[in-house]
Amino acid sequence: MALIRSVFQDELDSVSQSLVDLCEKVSGTIQKATQSILTSDLKLAEEIIASDVTIDDFQHDLDARIIDIVARQQPVASDLRALATALRMSADLERMGDMAHHVAKITRLRHPDSAIPAELHPIFDALGKAAEKIAKKTALVIGTRNTDMALEIERDDDEIDDLHRQLISALVAPNWKHGVETAVDLTLLGRYYERYADHAVSVSRRVYFLVTGKFA
């Protein structure tokens, strides 16, 4: 019995490690996507777009593994809730990959032009760094179940919301001179970074709830 329990524990740990790996993957992807859009790097954009399927496959395999564990181990309710939460986290992480992918598609759409006017590069550079930071911290939260760090992520998200507001203010300012098409691109880009961070917050809230039984 002790042996069976230990195999099960190993399986749970391996699910958790896969979530960490997936989170680190999508952290790398948003970093590259930001680089692609700031430097109009078509090759890098194509690489990100092509790699989206590997993130989708990773999530698909992980979900199949989780369901297989439930089928074989018939876990008690608390472990079952943790496994159901793992399914939800993998869906959030996969969506973060999609958001990076969407950024890369705008790089490709506007290449060789830049989708982002020069004076807004600092905002997107900051958005990219903040998104990467929040994803890296989320990977730590999944791996360590550190609830203080989970709460910090809420504040990191405020930083992204603030950058997002700065972006929208720049677009609707009377002196905006880059036309509507650029404004449409930047509205979508801003939304992608905001959603990327929202999903990271969602993951860290799920960890917080699993550990404490309370909502963050």
Added chain:
Amino acid sequence: MALIRSVFQDELDSVSQSLVDLCEKVSGTIQKATQSILTSDLKLAEEIIASDVTIDDFQHDLDARIIDIVARQQPVASDLRALATALRMSADLERMGDMAHHVAKITRLRHPDSAIPAELHPIFDALGKAAEKIAKKTALVIGTRNTDMALEIERDDDEIDDLHRQLISALVAPNWKHGVETAVDLTLLGRYYERYADHAVSVSRRVYFLVTGKFA
């Protein structure tokens, strides 16, 4: 044993019925949200915004019920996959409710003005009708597991993508005269309808996969 199996079957049917109910709810919500934005109806917008929590609660209760069924019934792998799929569908449906909620928030933000210039009302009227239609059909697909209808939903989504393209073309046309702020609102609104429909497509694909074992 036959009795236990029958209780379990009743529970599965009840989960399916709750997904149908949730889908019908979010179909009603996008209809109202579209009405609110086309008529700048603040009262209706507030009603939709306030009702978002009831959709979230409904989803939360449904998910808890699904996990409880798995814990008590220890289903075989195929039933387990159906229940895991039900969790994913409830998440898609909840997000559809969020999209309607976002539309209503733009109604409120711009009230008493209209967020949508008069000449674009027909596009948003069509988007709203198409979104409501796709959600109603998705409810039927969940309830009947009709795979032909699931495939039809892919084509209904093409109609929404087409309307979305018309919208973006209008925004970036040289004769656009409503300024950047309106273009930002309309870009976000277009994205909300597009995402609403994407989630419906995702639900119907999941049903298709459950029934046929193949991807649509």
